Amino acid sequence: MSAGRDIDALIEMLAKLPGLGPRSARRAVLQLVRKRELLLMPLADLMHEVAVNVRECTRCGNISEGPVCPICLDQKRANGELCVVEDVADLWAMERSGNFKGRYHVLGGTLSALDAVGPEELRIPDLVQRVEDEGVTEVILALNATIDGQTTAHYIADQLEGTVRLTSLAQGVPIGGELDYLDDGTITAALRARKEL
Secondary structure: OOOOOHHHHHHHOOOOOOOHHHHHHEEEEEEHHHHHHHHHHHHHHHHHHHHHHHEEEOOOOOOOOHHHHHHOOOOOOOOOOOEEEEOOOOOOOOEEEEEEEEEEEEOOOOOOOOOOOOOOOOOOHHHHHHHHOOOOEEEEEEEOOOHHHHHHHHHHHHHHOOOOOOEEEEOOOOOOOOOOOOOOHHHHHHHHHHOOO
């Protein structure tokens, strides 16, 4: 059943968002329309503001309201540590933990021969330049434990070999994880990264 061209178009657009299918998008649109003054109008205004004002940070690739994001501008974070992540969502996840106090570099994806994504399509040349220009002492590779993520990590390690300390996040059993529910790769990584008690 169609509610009109504009409503159908809005449902179709929302359904393209991650985590929303057509049914979830329809429910969201119904809620927005029912609460026009409380939700729809403020959301429309905020989306316009974001569309006009938010851009990619010229240094790290985070999103920001200015040309350089607050993390890159924070002088307390200029401690020589640079955490390399695949995308902005990964940067936000690291920030939520509250444990990393350095700066970031967002690659914009991973190397993928199947998808024709090479180093020039990512921000790898920018990373190499940042290491030279910013006095970086350690590069932490916080890439996903996928084949493409590991391929990207090895490529970056080759590019930066001998210029900076390279580390990666530990991999293995998550806190609260039960061995019975883990895949073989996770168990293997956990065994290799074991430490003395």
